[in-house]
Amino acid sequence: MLEYTIEHKYHPDFIKIINNKVIYLEAKGRFWDYPEYSKYIWIRKVLPEECELVFLFSDPYAPMPAAKKRKDGTKRSHAEWAKKNNFRWFSRDNLPDSWKDATD
Structure with a gap:
């Protein structure tokens, strides 16, 4: 078996x-x-320590695409x-004030 990678470049929305x-x-x-x-899982694997x-979700409880319904009728958000x-995330409501000027 031969493993290979395809190089890509990631440009985050904000850097703080x-x-x-x-x-x-x-x-x-x-x-x-x-x-x-x-x-994003691949990106995290190559990030330095x-x-x-970190994600800033506009609607963190929106269902994931192609998520299957659970027995209770909900889908994974x-x-x-x-x-x-293991990603930290915020929404507009709980983003720390010190992060809100993250327009670098």
Whole structure:
């Protein structure tokens, strides 16, 4: 078996330096498909230790694309996906004030 990678470039929506850590802040209205949301897992794998990818969801409880209904009728949300994949996330309502000028 031969493993290979395809190089891509990632341009975060915002970059903020907080406590000597580089925060890549990705503002998402919603994910559209599996390739889109899986790329963030790949991005995190190559981030240096002093960097973190954090999501800013406009609607964190919107269902993920192609999510199957659970027995209770709900679907996995963007917030649940982020938590399961160990990504920190915020919404407009709980974004720390010190992050709100993140327009670098």
